[in-house]
Amino acid sequence: MPYKPQSEPGKTAYQPDVQITQLGEKIGDPVASADFPCHILRFRNDRWDQSVGLDSLDQQGWIDHFGRFEPLPDNLDRPLALRYHGHQFRNYNPDIGDGRGFLFAQLRDHEQRLMDLATKGSGTTPWSRTGDGRLTLKGAVREILATEMLEALGVNTSKTFSVVETGEKLQRGDEPSPTRSAVMTRLSHGHIRIGTFQRIAYEQNEGLMRDLVRYCLEQYYGGVQTDEPATELFAKVAQEVAKLAGSYMTAGFVHGVLNTDNINITGESFDYGPWRFTPYWEPGFTAAYFDHDGLYCFARQPEALHWNLAQFASALRLIAESDPLVATLEAFPKAYGTAFTEHFCWRLGVRSEGFEEDRKLVVAAETGLAEKTVQIDQFFFDWGKTESLALPKDDSTEFSEFRALIASRSRSREPVSKYWDNPVPCSMHIEEVELIWSAIADDENWNPLQQKVQDIRAMGAALRNG
Structure with missing residues (x-):
């Protein structure tokens, strides 16, 4: 879907x-x-x-x-x-x-x-x-x-x-x-974080664990639907975390500190310390200067989130059987792949045609992006504002397969917003972050920050509505 x-x-x-x-x-x-x-x-x-x-x-x-x-x-x-x-x-x-x-x-x-x-x-x-x-x-x-x-x-x-x-x-x-x-x-x-459950498991407090599972289902997932609430919650959280992983990748975002205490059980991203957006499709790009081994680099974020879910499953073992938890963990790669391709198509502004067809399109795009001839934001901006997806963007070879695949796609939105008239896309790379802060620190000038927020919101409106 x-x-x-x-x-x-x-x-x-x-x-x-x-x-x-x-x-x-x-x-x-x-x-x-x-x-x-x-x-x-x-x-x-x-x-x-x-x-x-x-x-x-x-x-x-x-x-x-x-x-x-x-x-x-x-x-x-x-x-x-x-x-x-x-x-x-x-x-x-x-x-x-x-x-x-x-x-x-x-x-x-x-x-x-x-x-x-x-x-x-x-x-x-x-x-x-x-x-x-x-x-x-x-x-x-x-x-x-x-x-x-x-x-x-x-x-x-x-x-x-x-x-x-x-x-x-x-x-x-x-x-x-x-x-x-x-x-x-x-x-x-x-x-509530995965780490909240880890503490309760560490303390072997079965009563509080059952209460917290029920609380999360009732407050965030519409109520308890089965007679195995812990495995039910785990399946729902895993699905949302898979969506988060897919959206991080499409956004070119690197959180930097994907520890279990930074993973919300609603799948909502939060707590931004050494984050960055990678300009190019660079798998090893890291955000934290102290991440010497690249544990949380751009391409390893889905793996990191999968690992964190395994720690969540381990905590839930206090009140749940292993087999259904393991089954959910084993299904995560497919859930992530689906979420990634769906979000990729959304940012491109084309309709999803099912996982297999979407995957071909996304792999072709990744292959071209990996050549680093175009930045991620520019790629999505160029194709997002193209009036006809059948028109070739240029004669370069790195995106030849992608151009052939996208030509038959239909649009999910029309590029009618004034945002698409801009000469360059709205991006958020570290150089601009530092310039915005320097204006505040050196000159007490808050205008660049305020203008950037307006520009970002204009882009968001264009991606939602055209």
Whole structure:
């Protein structure tokens, strides 16, 4: 079936709905926000604030809730720093959890999905270890750019909801220090990670494991449908993670830190640290300077996500039989292949013709892209705006098979948006990220960031609607 991106945010009333507390006190620890020296609103998501009924907040009210973290009405009285474990670069770590963030509120969106408002950089928690619990302003700006770009490219991602500069000077080893500080709030469809299940398995808490499985099915997957809820949940999560893997590849995106504590059980991408978009179809392209072995490089991301699912299955073995979990793991490569080809066709703007035919088209495109004569974004842009798919783009040989295959395809959208009139595609490579940050750091010029967000959203509208 053809890939369908998430619908545009709609408008709704504020609908608080705290569900996390039904899991008891062992799911997280009540904490308080840091007391910041100042609060300067730098980013407010004026698309997604309406989707959870918070668009009517004035600037002072926004800062009160997303800078000082005064509770939202009828919501969590105190934020919760959630507990979890995780494999970090495949080394198990039982000493982690929400170390510089917390779950601030839960509420329903315009589609009645349960949504979490959670923070990054809001101060220390019991899980901070030696960290200061803070976030650099540059890190917040990078997360704005990552989430906006991924959303436009049809990737299931958290939304950067708010960024407030906080006036502290932070010391960091990977940035010129001291550097500016911020607190960020993200809007996510859930805040439960594979690592959450790993912690519960580590503690051998069967009761909490059953409760968490049921919670996830009821809150994120429409309810319990079988008499084996753990295997049911695993199958649903695996399907969504396969879609995530496929969309990462089509977007040319490299997350950088695909540890089990960074994998949401809704299949929603989140927590952007050393991310990058690879300009060319380069399998070994890495995002994290500390990923010396390329564990999470561009081409290995599907493998990494598959491996993480195996750790999820291992945790669920506390209450589930092995055979159905193994069967789901064995089906993952096919699920990923289907998701990848469907998403690839969506970004190209052509109709899916079934896995086998789509696979031929995608393999031909990959073969041409691997020659690195054209960047990924340029490739999709050129073919996306072509009036007739039967027209050859050029006489080069690397895409000859692709041109022959795509000529018979029908369009899934017509390139009517003004976006297609641009001379070059909207991209998000590291050089531009650094230029956007330099304008802020050197000249206090926020215009390049604001303009880039507008450009990204225009591209997203064009990919959804033509």
